[in-house]
Amino acid sequence: MSIRHGLLALLSGGPRYGYQLRVEFEASTGATWPLNIGQVYTTLSRLERDGLVAPGGADDQGRTLYAITEAGREELATWFATPVGQTDRPRDELVIKIAMAVAAADVDVAGVILAQRMATMRTLQELTRAKRGVADGAAQRLVLDSMIFKAEAEQRWLDHCEAVLKERKA
């Protein structure tokens, strides 16, 4: 994904200036994706070059407002309509670590699994605390939920590893 499409999505709700885009972007992603203001302006100028946004005057404090163009709306619709692929994910270090622990001699695999499980559980606890703190803001909550589901999948996979390895030893 791109910051590009995130900014287009925010602009589809009406013209905004740069700093406002940054604040709204962080709020709707539950502050899991911090942006600096430089990134916002670089992205806006590329969007402008591509005809997807246009500067639309200034607000009463002289800040330049940007508006989405018709081409921008089409681009956004295409983005929402296109599923995200699984292919370009980076290799998962944990998977490789466990695989190597099983393959190598003299590694306490159960110990590696347990340590990882405790660490992942602590992450889950932190994410859940953050979620409890979200008063209203469905977008933020759903971003945290997504991270919770991913951490949970990792926990389940670790349980599975433990069970499979136990079976093989028995």
Add this chain to the structure above:
Amino acid sequence: MSVLEMREVTRTFGDVPALRGVTLAVGRGELLAVMGPSGSGKSTLLNLAGGLDRPTSGSVSVEGADLASVRDLAALRRGGIGYVFQDLNLIPSLTAAENVMLPRELDGVRAGRAREEAEAALREVGADEVAGRFPGELSGGQRQRVAIARALVGERCLLLADEPTGALDTATGDDILRLLRERCDAGAAVLLVTHEPRYAAWADRVVYLRDGRVADSTAEALESAR
């Protein structure tokens, strides 16, 4: 003082050692989650904590009272302990509301008030519209909510819940955990058995059971949460 304290508890069924020396404590306002593979002793632990079963050795005390020396265990259970059973245990010939009222009526609360409390508890778990139905007329998730309402009704110092989210979708499961958490914040101690990490993560502390023993616990996280 801890609400629940278990010391070196063992429980053996015939020659099956279900628990082999478990020590743990749950304080007021604390939510403790117990995880572990099937057969690791989770339900056994909960039954002992609620005085539904007796340890082979070791001691269990609730609010400072050693369960081995409590004469009227049933009264202690009804008065201070709310229990959500893994298989729910709703009485089929009573409506949802009557199931929730039952523990209060046994406590001697008069029917009118017991009904009001039951209705409030059913509302809390989002099951008020099924109050008049029998368990056989409810979906699995609705039955589960009624069983949770029954555990919440009245003043409980200790809530014991065995897989209370088993039949619920994840959004509803979150609502139930939020409820249990609120009870904690109001001063109750909660012991939650779950195999779902997302729900265990609501706890202050997570204990892993394996083969009847505590394999590990996130004790540090508790310290930093306080």
